[in-house]
Amino acid sequence: MKYTNPTVFTIFCGKCRELFSDSKGAAAAITLAFVMPVYLLVIGIYGIGEIVRNKIELQNAADAAAYSASVVQADYLSRIATVNKAMAWTYVDLQKRSLDLAMDVFCKYVFIQFQKDFNMVRQKNSPCHMHVPGVHYNCGTDIAVFDPLLLIAGTGVGIPELANGKSGKRLKCLTVFSSTGHATVAVSAVDGKSLQESTRIVLIYNTEAINSGMEFTEDWKVLHSPGRLPVLARTGTLRAEIAVPHGEWRLYALGLDGSRREELPVENHGGRLSILLDTAALKKGVTPFFELCR
Structure with a gap:
């Protein structure tokens, strides 16, 4: 009897016959x-x-990564903001220090220039003393240093009458009819008496004064250059009237050293002196001081 090895096909065919x-x-x-x-x-x-x-886990991971990145970015921006604020305060403090330094330097410069000008004025323009019995009044250096008008020292000096502006000022003894510019006009007795009884009176016609080379803006509100000596006074014309005792009165222009520079005309109308001053016409230069005496 002869045997052969079954194949896959023969086995499949057998199983199909068995299934049927x-x-x-x-x-x-x-x-x-x-x-x-x-x-x-x-x-x-x-x-x-x-x-x-997996998608949910992936989404959670992406959200966590985004949140972590946002936290890191927010922290980074917060640190930048802190640094910027610190830098801003540093710049502000630096500007304050710079301004303080500039002001300190400017004040030192002004003080040094003031000392120089003060010493020069004291050397070149020493005070004078016009002697009146029992009275001394100084003009010159003391005018520039202590008082913008006139420093009167001694005893028995009367209270001056002052008029500011251009015109139309009427006081008890002083009447200002006109002035070509803004000025301060003052009269003061220097012999210990009232103006109505005095025999020696100082008249002050103080116009605008600036340093040589001083520069301002057009509206005269901002100073660009302080200038230098000598001081320049604006010329002007004053028409005024002073009530004085009866008598023969004379008017003199005074220098800053107190000396009488020249005699000026004056009209006496029954105890009222009519004065017409033109400081531009003075022979020896502008002066704010004038003396009335009899």
Whole structure:
């Protein structure tokens, strides 16, 4: 008897004949046909669940990364803001220090220039003393240093009458009819008497005065250059009237050293002196001081 090795095809063919000829395994086929879709459904649901879970985990990871990056960026921006604020305060403090330094240097410069001008004025323009019995009044250096008008020292000096502006000022003894510019006009007795009884009176016609080379803006509100000595006085014309005792009165222009420079005309109308001053016409230069005496 001769045997041969079965092949896959022969085995498959045999099994097919047995399937047609025998009823065994019918339930298994039905079970397989029912279980397979259920298995595939469960596997599909599980796979979809895994995909959704992985997606959720991936989304959570992305959100965490974004949040972490935002926290880091916010911290970075906060640090930048802190540094910027510190830099701003540093710049502000630096500007304050710079202004303080500039003001300190400017004040030192002004003080040094003041000392130089003060010493020069004291050397070149020493005070004079015009002697009146019991009275001394100084003009010259003391005018520039202590008082913008006139420093009167001694005893028995009367309270001066002052008129500011251009015209139309009427006081008890002084009447200013006109002035070509803004000026201060003052009269003061220097013999210990009132103006109505005095025999020696100082008249002050103080116009605008600036340093040589002083520069301002057009509205004269901002000073660009303080200038230098000598001081320049604006010339002007004054028409005034002073009530004085009866007598023969004379008017003199005084220098800053107190000396009488020249005699000026004056009219006496029954105890009221009519004065017409033109400082531009003075022979020896502008002066704010004039002497009335009899």
